[in-house]
Amino acid sequence: MSSDAAPAARPVVTGIGVLSACGHGLDPLVTAVGYGKAGFSTVSRFDVARRRVRRAALLPDPPPLAEALLTVLGDACRQADPSGVGFGPNLGTTPLLLALHSDLRTAGVAAQVGAGAAEQWGLPGVTRVYTGACVAAGTAVADAAALVRAGRHPRVLVAAGHLVEPGVFAAFDAGRALARDGELRPFSSGRSGTLLGDAAVAVLVEAESAAEARGAQVLARLAGWGRSGDAHHVCRPVPDGGGMARAAEAALARAGVDAAEVGYVNANGTGSPLADRAEAAALRRVFGDRIDTLPVSSTKAVHGHALEASALLELVVTIGALRRGLLPVNAGYLGPDPDCRLDLVLDGPREAAPRYALSLNSAFGGANTALLVAA
Numbered sequence: 089m090s091s092d093a094a095p096a097a098r099p100v101v102t103g104i105g106v107l108s109a110c111g112h113g114l115d116p117l118v119t120a121v122g123y124g125k126a127g128f129s130t131v132s133r134f135d136v137a138r139r140r141v142r143r144a145a146l147l148p149d150p151p152p153l154a155e156a157l158l159t160v161l162g163d164a165c166r167q168a169d170p171s172g173v174g175f176g177p178n179l180g181t182t183p184l185l186l187a188l189h190s191d192l193r194t195a196g197v198a199a200q201v202g203a204g205a206a207e208q209w210g211l212p213g214v215t216r217v218y219t220g221a222c223v224a225a226g227t228a229v230a231d232a233a234a235l236v237r238a239g240r241h242p243r244v245l246v247a248a249g250h251l252v253e254p255g256v257f258a259a260f261d262a263g264r265a266l267a268r269d270g271e272l273r274p275f276s277s278g279r280s281g282t283l284l285g286d287a288a289v290a291v292l293v294e295a296e297s298a299a300e301a302r303g304a305q306v307l308a309r310l311a312g313w314g315r316s317g318d319a320h321h322v323c324r325p326v327p328d329g330g331g332m333a334r335a336a337e338a339a340l341a342r343a344g345v346d347a348a349e350v351g352y353v354n355a356n357g358t359g360s361p362l363a364d365r366a367e368a369a370a371l372r373r374v375f376g377d378r379i380d381t382l383p384v385s386s387t388k389a390v391h392g393h394a395l396e397a398s399a400l401l402e403l404v405v406t407i408g409a410l411r412r413g414l415l416p417v418n419a420g421y422l423g424p425d426p427d428c429r430l431d432l433v434l435d436g437p438r439e440a441a442p443r444y445a446l447s448l449n450s451a452f453g454g455a456n457t458a459l460l461v462a463a
Contacts, residue, residue, distance in 0.1 A: 114404060118409060183241055224451075272392065342460075
């Protein structure tokens, strides 16, 4: 679905909807990550008595996943078109790209979302379902931006969702991927793993010219995007960070932006000893010594790892941080790791108004995505 043809449009984001452990909407999420207010608590949704780790970042009373996705899709559409008439007949042909965890329920959730979207907004259903692990939503956003940029559609809806459930939680716990001390500590000494989190997120990606024609507010521009594969190991990243570096460099090249113009990185930062070390190496490959003074944080330390929804959740966090002018805190930090020498945002939000920010994600299997956001 990607295209390298000459751009016919600049893709922008005009609508956002989000549900997370931090609350309903972007404002409480941006406040939480800005001040490092982690949303983790003991899991009570299902029995964790036999698990090594018992914490996650959960919605207090989550609706079924399809309902949550339809809620955030509605929020995104209303923000993009508060009058309800600006889209005209084109909304009915808008593609809907959906990122979900792959299991026996995936087809059912997609069908429910498609039926609800058809009933509420006249959409033709779900166009494509992405199940590529923790870069699923990043891949969907890249495809949406490419479709808009190539002039194939004036707008594309992207949604992603993950609600923590017993099977996935048990698998991560058994695989010793969860943080033993119940805190997610990206790039920190003493980090021991990740923690899962709930999320349902939607964005409307639109041609800037189409947004301007109907007087819509542009929240941010998707300046560039890149994807890569490590081809190294089923779950470990290549140690030198080469795969993630290629994705970031592709995003910068597509945007025609020099690395020196990037003013913030929302890192993948899962709290895994190996993954964080490889990501720090990737950032040094991309930015050189400038990484010593380039603000970096991983917002997973607040909202948790939302798996297939992570990239979209972290994209909207990045957009919200740029709009508010407060860079998120790298929460859970205990002290420096000599293998992760980064300018981490610590102790409190950092006031800044960078022109460009980079949001990075990686997945088991060595997949990487990079999304470059222009304020």
